[in-house]
Amino acid sequence: MAEGKVSLPVVRGAGETSRTDLWWLEPLVVFVVFASFVVYATWAAFQGNHYYLDKQGQNYLSPFYSPEIIGNSPHAWIRGKPDWWPGWLVFSPALLILGGPVGFRMTCYYYRGAYYKAFWADPPNCAVGEPRGSYLGENTWPLLIQNIHRYFLYIALIFIAFLAWDAIQAFIFTNAAGNKRFGIGVGSFVLTLNVILLGGYTLGCHSLRHLVGGGCDELGKSPTQKSVYDCVSCLNEYHMVWAWCSLFWVGFSDIYVRLCSMGIWTDFHFVF
Amino acid sequence: MAETATTQMVTLRIWRGDANGGSFVDYQTPVSHGMVVLDAVHQVQATQAMDLAVRWNCKAGKCGSCSAEINGNPRLMCMTQIAHLPTDQPITIEPIQAFPSIKDLVTDVSWNYEVKKRIKPFQPREPDAADGTWRMEQADVDRVQEFRKCIECFLCQDVCHVLRDHHKHAEFIGPRFLVHVAALEMHPLDTADRLEDLKDRDGVGYCNITKCCTKVCPEHITITDNAIIPLKERVVDEYYDPLMMLWRMIFPKRQPLPMVKP
Numbered sequence: 001m002a003e004g005k006v007s008l009p010v011v012r013g014a015g016e017t018s019r020t021d022l023w024w025l026e027p028l029v030v031f032v033v034f035a036s037f038v039v040y041a042t043w044a045a046f047q048g049n050h051y052y053l054d055k056q057g058q059n060y061l062s063p064f065y066s067p068e069i070i071g072n073s074p075h076a077w078i079r080g081k082p083d084w085w086p087g088w089l090v091f092s093p094a095l096l097i098l099g100g101p102v103g104f105r106m107t108c109y110y111y112r113g114a115y116y117k118a119f120w121a122d123p124p125n126c127a128v129g130e131p132r133g134s135y136l137g138e139n140t141w142p143l144l145i146q147n148i149h150r151y152f153l154y155i156a157l158i159f160i161a162f163l164a165w166d167a168i169q170a171f172i173f174t175n176a177a178g179n180k181r182f183g184i185g186v187g188s189f190v191l192t193l194n195v196i197l198l199g200g201y202t203l204g205c206h207s208l209r210h211l212v213g214g215g216c217d218e219l220g221k222s223p224t225q226k227s228v229y230d231c232v233s234c235l236n237e238y239h240m241v242w243a244w245c246s247l248f249w250v251g252f253s254d255i256y257v258r259l260c261s262m263g264i265w266t267d268f269h270f271v272f
Numbered sequence: 273m274a275e276t277a278t279t280q281m282v283t284l285r286i287w288r289g290d291a292n293g294g295s296f297v298d299y300q301t302p303v304s305h306g307m308v309v310l311d312a313v314h315q316v317q318a319t320q321a322m323d324l325a326v327r328w329n330c331k332a333g334k335c336g337s338c339s340a341e342i343n344g345n346p347r348l349m350c351m352t353q354i355a356h357l358p359t360d361q362p363i364t365i366e367p368i369q370a371f372p373s374i375k376d377l378v379t380d381v382s383w384n385y386e387v388k389k390r391i392k393p394f395q396p397r398e399p400d401a402a403d404g405t406w407r408m409e410q411a412d413v414d415r416v417q418e419f420r421k422c423i424e425c426f427l428c429q430d431v432c433h434v435l436r437d438h439h440k441h442a443e444f445i446g447p448r449f450l451v452h453v454a455a456l457e458m459h460p461l462d463t464a465d466r467l468e469d470l471k472d473r474d475g476v477g478y479c480n481i482t483k484c485c486t487k488v489c490p491e492h493i494t495i496t497d498n499a500i501i502p503l504k505e506r507v508v509d510e511y512y513d514p515l516m517m518l519w520r521m522i523f524p525k526r527q528p529l530p531m532v533k534p
Contacts (some may be wrong), residue, residue, distance in 0.1 A: 012437065018344030018364045109501050113481035123433040125371075126484035127344055135438040139477030149510040150505075206497070210505035218460045220409020222349065 012129025013201045014121065018032035023125040033244075034111075037251055041098070044254050048092035050261040051254070053187065058171040058267060060166075060187045062257040063194055063250050067162040068093045075166075100155040105247070107149035110239050112138075150207040160202050163195040173271045185269025187256060194246075194253045201242035204235030279304045282354065284312055285362040290375045294435065297321075298362060303354050310338050310349035313365065313377070325376035336425030340377055341366040346427040346488045368430035370446075377509055381426050388443050392475070394456055395464035412460040413494050419455035419499060421491040422448065428485035428495060434478045444475035447485035454499035457506070468512045476503055 017023065044051075044064055052073040053060040061068065061075045071093035077257045081091045089095075105111055116122045123130045138146050170191040173183035202208075212221045213229030220226060235242065259265040279302045288297045297318045310328055316329060317324045329335040331350045338349040343364050344412065351431040359361055400407045428447040434440045445453075457466050470476045485495045493499070509516045 016367060018341060020343045020358065020361070020364075021345075036431050080359065107482050113483050113496075116480045117482060122480065123437060123482065123484075125484065126431050126487060127341070127346060127436070130433060133438075135434065135478075137434065137475075137478035137480050139475055144477070144478075144512070147508045150508065150513065163391075206501045207505060210502060210509075214502050215506060215509060217458055217462070218412055219415075220411035220460075226411060239497075241496075241508065 007207035014050055014129055014131035016129035017127055019117065019124075019125075019127060023128055024116060027118040027121075027125055030114050033247075034115060034118065037247055040251060041102075041254075044258065045094035045098050046090055046092055047258075048090060048094070050258045051094070053257050053261045055261070056189060056267065056269070057175055057181075057183070057271065058185060058260075058269065059169045059172050060185075060191060060257050060260070060267075061164070061169070062254040063163055063191070063198075064098065064254045065092075065094045065168050066081070066159075067097060067253050069096050075169075097159075098161055104149075104152040104156040104202070105243075106120055106144050107152055108243065109149070110243050114151065116238075149205075150211065153202070153207045154207050155210075156202045156205075160195065160199050163191075163198060167192045167195045173269065175271065183269055183271035185267050187260065187267050188269070190249075190253050190256050194201065194249050196198045197242065199248045200235055201239070201246040203232060204237075204239045205232075205241055206236060206239070273510065280359065283362040284316055285364045286316065286321075286377070287314070287366045288321075288324070289373065290318045291373050294322065294373070294376075296364070302367075303359075305355060305459040307354050308350055309340075309347075309352045309357075309363070309365065310341055312354060312363075313349060318426050320388065325374070325378045326423045327378045329414035334423055336490075339368050339425045339427050339430065341368060343482055346431045348425060348427070348490050351490055355368050370430045370432070370435040371426070382428065383441055384424070384426055384448065387449050388452065391445075391449060391453055392456070392466050392469065394462055396461040397463050406461055408460045414442065415498075416458050417494055419451045421493055422451055423491060425490060427488045427490065431484040431488045432479075433482065434475075434480075434485070439452060440475065442479055447479070448474070449474070450476060451478070451493060451495055451499045451501060454503055458501065470503055471507050471511055476500070476507055478485065479504070 004055070041064065051062040051065040052075060054074060058239060061073065066075070070076060070078045070080065070082050072079065076093065085091050119127060121131050122135070134141075136143065138144060148235045170188040172183060173181050173185075208234045210228065212232055219229055230232070251254055256265070260267045273317045281300050282303050282512065284299045284301060288294050297329060299320050301312055301315050301319070303312050313324070317326065326327070326338070328338040328350065330337070333348055333351040334421060336348070339346065341347070341348050346368060349365070353452050354363070356484065365377065366378045367373055367377045369380050372385065373378050396406065400404055426448060429435055432446055434444050435446050453466055453470060458464050463494055479500050481496055481501070483496045486497070489495055
């Protein structure tokens with residue numbers, strides 16, 4: 001049966017493919033999940049309230065607002081609102097720091113491949129036709145900027161230290177007399193799992209893998225460096241899983257603290 | 273219970289034509305359990321279309337000759353079981369799309385061999401021992417060994433949209449040869465510097481990390497994560513990272529040792 005003349009190599013139109021599987025499902029899911037996160041995170045970052053919980057002695061801080069450099073919660077390094085902040089822009093402590101983790105994710109090798117497909121259809125999926133004929137890739141500006149990734153990694157590593165401190169603080173409760181007591185709440189687990197997932201994602205970064213040993217051809221001569229490289233490689237193997245789990249959980253952590261702070265959810269906890 | 277051989281009719285929709293154009297032709301052929309797509313194509317060739325051109329050799333997934341697109345997915349025909357494909361609809365078989373057609377399922381992949389000639393060859397340091405031998409750590413050899421599994425089926429080249437859709441053959445060497453460069457560049461004995469070529473001539477920056485090459489590799493080489501991204505990072509070290517540049521100014525890189533005379 002003839003189905004029309006074609007010439008090879010084929011230049012396919014947008015979405016044109018011989019694939020018979022649900023090739024559009026993966027980029028669609030990436031688009032929906034990632035876009036939902038961006039919308040929620042933007043909204044939450046501009047709120048500037050309900051980002052910490054201390055109602056019943058808890059010591060929880062939303063990861064979207066950590067570290068709180070300038071703000072009004074007990075976690076703030078400097079209390080108040082900066083004088084230099086433009087009057088037309090609503091102040092939120094999150095706006096001072098979110099550029100770090102956002103930049104880290106946006107330049108992440110895994111996310112780049114995922115959002116080029118899901119948001120830019122470049123390509124829509126493997127062996128599926130593209131909507132544009134021209135292509136620059138990351139070979140020239142503007143996408144040459146993606147090479148900045150390792151600098152966002154340095155920032156992300158610092159953030160992991162702050163989030164780990166927040167997770168420890170989440171196990172310290174303050175009683176009515178003002179004394180600090182060890183306690184365990186649902187929020188303690190939420191914030192601990194958050195730093196574990198973000199740590200797994202950050203420490204499995206491709207740039208980190210390169211910096212700890214990937215750039216060295218004779219790694220075997222340095223057993224310690226080789227062990228570190230192997231650990232990062234082990235995490236890197238599941239970088240996509242870490243990326244999505246940590247993205248989901250950091251969003252959920254903010255939701256948990258926010259809803260508890262608003263009184264919609266109650267944080268169950270035991271203080272010893 | 274004794275196993276009985278069952279056959280069923282399937283429709284193979286095979287692209288027939290050459291560089292001037294062509295069309296899909298449907299062939300109905302019986303298939304039995306265990307048959308691969310290449311078996312069915314050979315059956316069609318033997319009984320219905322004796323002029324059907326198909327390149328093959330080992331039928332064991334090791335020669336890389338029978339690359340094609342089966343239901344739109346770049347695959348080796350000899351490693352694709354018909355039982356794993358939906359048979360209630362025609363099975364589409366096309367030649368790989370990134371290279372010019374010769375006839376039917378056979379394409380001209382000679383561009384790849386020309387690209388390979390351009391890449392700086394292995395340039396070992398001087399021997400470590402007086403008897404002309406070298407000493408390497410097993411771990412360092414293991415890292416590049418993965419890249420040597422490549423059978424040059426060119427499925428990764430086919431699925432890469434930089435070659436397939438954008439036809440950047442003049443500016444981009446494709447995943448297959450980035451793997452080849454990685455095998456050389458990361459080798460513990462090699463002294464040649466290919467970073468300038470990678471950046472300027474080989475176009476490593478064109479890769480936008482879709483990982484399609486990794487997905488189609490029949491040898492399961494982790495092309496993107498273990499070869500291309502490490503090469504991108506080495507290029508960043510050399511050309512885009514100001515701290516690394518400063519580091520090299522303070523601690524100049526060792527000059528490569530002279531090439532071993534044959």
